[in-house]
Amino acid sequence: xxxxxxxxxxxxxxxxxxxxxxxxxxxxxxxxxxxxxxxxxxxxxxxxxxxxxxxxxxxxxxxxxxxxxxxxxxxxxxxxxxxxxxxxxxxxxxxxxxxxxxxxxxxxxxxxxxxxxxxxxxxxxxxxxxxx
Numbered sequence: 519x520x521x522x523x524x525x526x527x528x529x530x531x532x533x534x535x536x537x538x539x540x541x542x543x544x545x546x547x548x549x550x551x552x553x554x555x556x557x558x559x560x561x562x563x564x565x566x567x568x569x570x571x572x573x574x575x576x577x578x579x580x581x582x583x584x585x586x587x588x589x590x591x592x593x594x595x596x597x598x599x600x601x602x603x604x605x606x607x608x609x610x611x612x613x614x615x616x617x618x619x620x621x622x623x624x625x626x627x628x629x630x631x632x633x634x635x636x637x638x639x640x641x642x643x644x645x646x647x648x649x650x
Contacts, residue, residue, distance in 0.1 A: 555579045563612065565610055565611060566610060566611060566613065567610045568609070568615075568616070569616065570619060571615065572616075572619055572621065572625055573588070573590060573591055573633075574619075576592055577590055582619070582620070582621035583621060584623070585624075588633060589637070590638075591635060591638030592638060593638075601613075
């Protein structure tokens with residue numbers, strides 16, 4: 519008799535707690551701002567890599583001021599396929615290359631500024647393709 523009463527009481531308490539937990543969760547309004555569907559989809563893209571590649575790479579600088587000699591841009595031994603293999607091995611889903619950073623150097627050929635790959639020692643086109 520005590521065992522039956524205990525089991526019944528346990529079921530009632532469990533049901534009550536479960537129901538109470540659900541109703542309190544459903545009654546809570548979201549904290550604004552709520553992300554848009556586009557933002558949610560962006561988050562689902564998972565992990566992307568950022569690559570900052572420019573004059574600082576060849577001048578051993580963490581921060582550039584646009585005063586580095588453009589002729590120091592010399593990617594003769596650049597192996598973008600090695601980058602891609604490393605990124606895939608790390609689980610990255612894509613890559614974002616900073617094509618122009620705060621120092622003004624452009625990773626594309628342009629005649630609007632002297633700070634571009636046009637004026638480096640070696641110009642190698644960098645093509646962006648999906649990793650997968």
